[in-house]
Amino acid sequence: MALAVEKSEASTASWEPRIVAFFCNWCTYAAADLAGISRVKYSPNMRMVRVMCSGRIDPSFVLEAFRSGADGVLIGGCNPGDCHYKEGNYKTMRRAMLLSQMLQDLGIEKERFRLEWICASCARELQTTVNKMADDLRRLGPLDWKGV
Amino acid sequence: MKDYLYFPGCSLKGAGSPYEKSLLAVFRALGISLTEIPDWNCCGATAYLSVDADMGTVLAARNLALAERADGRDIVAPCSGCFLALSKAKAMIAEYPDLRAKVDDALGRGGLPYEGRVAVRHPLEVLLKDVGPDRLRKSVVRPLKDFRVAPYYGCAILRPYETVDSAHVPTVLEELTRIAGATPVDYPHKARCCGGMLTTGVQSVGLRLAEILLDAAKSAEADAIVTTCPLCQYNLEVYQDRLCRSTRKDLRIPVMYFTQMLGLAMGMDERTLAIDQLFRVPVLACPAGGRA
Amino acid sequence: MTAAGEAPRIGVYVCDCGFNILGAIDVPEVVRYAGGLEGVVLAKEYKYMCSDPGQDLIKKDIREQRLNRVVVASCTPTLHERTFRRVVSEAGLNPFLFNMVNVREGVAWVTEDKARATEKAKALIRAGVRRVALQEPLEARSEPVNPNVLVIGGGIAGMHAALSLANANSGAKVHLVEREPSIGGNMARFDKTFPTLDCASCILTPKMTEVKIHPNIHLHSYAEVVSVEGYVGNFDVTIEHKPRYVNEDLCIGCLKCVEACVYRDARFPNAFDLGLAKRKPIYIPFPQAVPTKVLIDPMDCLYLKLGKCKKTCVDACEKGAIDFAQAAVRAQVKVGTIIVATGFKPFDARRKPQYGYGTLPNVFTALEMERFLSPTGPTEGVPSLKDGSLPRKVGIIHCVGSRDRNTNEYCSKVCCMYSLKLAHLIRERTGAEVYDFYIDMRTPGKGYEEFHEKLLAEGLKVIRGRVAEVTTSALTREEKGHLIIRVEDTLAGFVRRIPVDMVVLSVGLEPQSDTQQLRRMLNLSCGREGFLQELHPKLAPVSTATDGIYIAGACQGPKDIPETVAQAGSAAAEALALVHRGTVEVQPYTAVVDEAVCSGCQVCVGMCPYDAITYDADKGVVHVLEVKCKGCGVCAAACPSSAIDQKHFRNAFVLAEVAGVI
């Protein structure tokens, strides 16, 4: 399925990286909610896509995100041992290891793809993770993917 | 046996020489070699710190850097002031990048790189952690029976870094005392200020603090105060007579270094341990002098 | 085109949420933008979408504008997704043709810059619209709820919850599990409760007995929950009963065995008295213990330790209840809901060595003082010094371990009040002069400030300042032989040294040390202080992220008895609501297999932790057992043929969302 890349209207003078974030419903999405409730501010470059478990994330989603204009992709899941579905996050962990390597072989820096365990009460960790990633990407510059 | 680099600092070369003599004697006997850091300089403590803190740190950092260049073994810093100054420099440089920059710049001009690799150790740690109670016990040939000791830590080796022992309930000196066969007495001042710094400034306050300490040790019926710091030793020792006069209390009590105590228990004589250089020579119940 | 076939007619509703969203996002601009998105027939702004008028607005449009898709951009779905799904279904639309976009927690509350917040909100709504266009109608599955309830912890919270449930006579059986030999928890240790000073055991003991005799309550004392499997409505629980070495059914609690024990005198520390009092190897924890059954501590009992003893206890027992052969036994129970009421553990005062606990004589924790003050406690209600004399001056130090960067930063909430209570009781029993050292005197609550006033009137000496240390380092003759409390009096502005005979440390409340294991067993999460995390701090204070599991009392955070009881009640109500409904809705986010594509490679079979996928060797394809599927989607991500997809989280939906946010 091909996706048209639709650039957003709000044209900011300085370039801002786009981070697509896949968060699991139980830990990292909950952390994001907590961040909201506790008014913990973080970079708006990150846009959440909610899935029930980080184990739902098909590596193809990540590839698609890069292909359609993401400068970085962040996956957030429950800490090892804490998966709401027992062991989904372990699959994510292993897929991410392989995917990260493959992306680097394809010239995509490892800072652009991150898997982080962010628990339901880790609003601060979420903040630092997102802000750091945004900074890293600003340093790396746009990915502006061009296919064949 | 592990070998160490050695940072004597100014006082062990001066007023604190009994400390150095006894330390070297004891370590030699335990088969530990101490190599002086080549071309070491002031640790940057006290006076310097109050004039230019950053420069103080740089001074300390130079010693650490020299140690790295020497061979990067652990540094043994017996003087509490030096121990704190070096530990503090290491910690602060690691924590504050801008300070690190200053240090790098300063040392860089002398072509001296600083990586922060070496560890700063206090002899007490080395004795109890590296050598270990068992070897120490074996080395004791003359347990100091019925010798009542008031262990005194001073401020610097426990605060703010509790690497040597807990700042609130320290016990290592007690342990060492027991190993030496002596009896540690319990009193609440063992980690309180000796007044040292103040006797040079606000003398009345400094002396009051010393008095509190001596009084407590006396009323705990100690035969001697055993300390870890040249400044404490000096401060607690030299003002005793004056305090006796001013307070009309008997505050006379020997103040010795833990290395001297251990040395005695290891059967060394008072000259080797420079105990004869103390104002008040502790009186031992057990026969003094060389190996029995 | 939509799943339903007809072209999407999407309504987008952006919520101002008062000023919460309006203040941080240019809502009119967002609405204008949303209106122009493909498939959107109308976009509206409203003050509070979740309010009745807001809900009616949506229903009206669905009917009049023939909307077949609805997007609401407001708070997080965890808060109101249910609400709006109900709304659209009331208007005749399938609830799963609704999509919620999180622009409050997700944007408004976490973004500094309004322009960028607006841009982000647009992106999220764009994604939401693209997604909803593809969403398909689904039927929520419902599963039966086992009426029985498991209550973990037999303190005041657990007991109250259990009784509320049991008294409902809903046909529900309550399994109350307490790991100590007796129920009662910490409250059983108290003599009086603040602010009313009514006798704790007078209000507690009847409750304990009622729990014991209630036909609907099955009490598992001296037992622990070792495993919980399953999900809301159908939990399989394993409970392990520790051996008492006394047959509970036979023992009548006459205590003849205790008198007869070969140990003439009690010499073993009694856990209930925090080791302040002694007991024999065979004992009951305390006189009012429920169940009133003795037990034997295998670490102390000669026979169990060494295998030889006259076993005078056995002879003494007419019932022949003593059974040295007893071993741990496991029981299986099925329940539909679980209430966690595991309480707290007091802060370990040794972690503040400057206060001398464990090193200086006559320094006690508040809980120890509670025992001293209890008529059944080690000193029969009159606190005395180690030498047996009465204290003439007592210092109570607040915030021990609390509001402290080195230990716990949070306020334990109950300490100020219990300290005042202790001050009153100590003064009443010993006539001692009592000093309270506090940072801030926190007395919110009915009658609490009045109690504070009463204590001040009684002549309580209060000194404002964090105590630096408790020491025996006397500087004056008067100080000699006393505990000296050094504190900076922040009101007087100088350092005080106050000699006292006894020090009470008002330790804070901490999570039970095994909270982490419990959390994992039940699939809950913890806040950063380590207490169990509620679903929502305000709107779902006793619910958790795991459906069917509720929390009550101090396991959720420090709280006093009234609050604890209130929480226990509401947890019971939540559980009962489920029991009463009889069924639970299970999200239909299950996996589906396209059998025309599936190659039968069986990669998915090994993926499923619930064994919900089976291989059909004849057809050479796999099937998903919907009832077993929990909807994690791991199999879909793993399926090499993309033959498996997840309902409501289909690849296409997720990818549409991805395209939208970029």
Added chain:
Amino acid sequence: MVAKPKVAFYWCASCGGCEEAVVDLAEKILDVVAAVDIVFWPVALDFKKSDVEAMPDKSIAVSFINGAVRMSEQEEMARLLRRKSGLVVAFGSCAHLGGIPGLANLTDRESIFDWYYRKGPSVSGDGGAAPATKVTVPEGELELPEFWDAAKALDQVIDVDYYLPGCPPTPKLLAEAVGAILSGKSPPKGTVLAGTRALCHECDLNATKPAKLLISDVKRVTEVVIDPKTCYLAQGVICMGPVTRSGCEALCIQGTMPCTGCFGPLDNASDYGGKALSYIASIVDITDEGEARKVMAKVADPAGIFYRYSLPKSKLGRRRARRK
């Protein structure tokens, strides 16, 4: 007699294996030759580009084009044949997905030239020489084809009607395809003329899979003696069977060689490499992070393994273009 349908064969960037496949039709090739009129087949018959240009548009019934498109010349021929043919069939993995030449997309033109004409250990002389699009010879200036920065699959340059997958396509599939097309029973445009499910479905070893297909280690063929009677995956050997389109009748596997994926992805697969990666990582049943990292590291060159035949047609298509 009615004129026999005209057929053309052409090769772009390919190894010639696909041509072999045609010859591998063995005696069947005679039926084909009998049934059709081969008007263009550079590898076997001497026709020139001008001959094709001379033909009227759409006069060729079917053109079978194999090989990836890597150079301007290949694009030119592809376009020409497209214009002259009723149907174009992408023949073999390279034309279908980019194939082995597509792996060149893991690097770029500059790096390739650098290595082959300047830095390579076998390069002698000043190493200054490198392909150019223009060269002057005594006879004048010649224009040479341009070597592109990336290799492409056929349908990334021209419109393609059918795909015959495989490296090379099996004679059986070729025969069936030709038969189907000539008999007019042509399937819908864009059809891949092979199986519709993944290879496991037609693999005999599928029956030997354990109840739960989980492995504790991944092995390369060189590391183990494969038991030919048990599913290779179950033995820890990476096999692309589960992600790869069936139709080859598990030829390699019958030859004790795990599937490497030449038939490419299934119709609805999101991304071949992504899927391959996902299921391999998923069935490795290790939860300890350190251990998992070790085993995952054994999947050397993931991009090369998972996109061996399909990089140009993958979501990302190629290595990221170098910043200018």
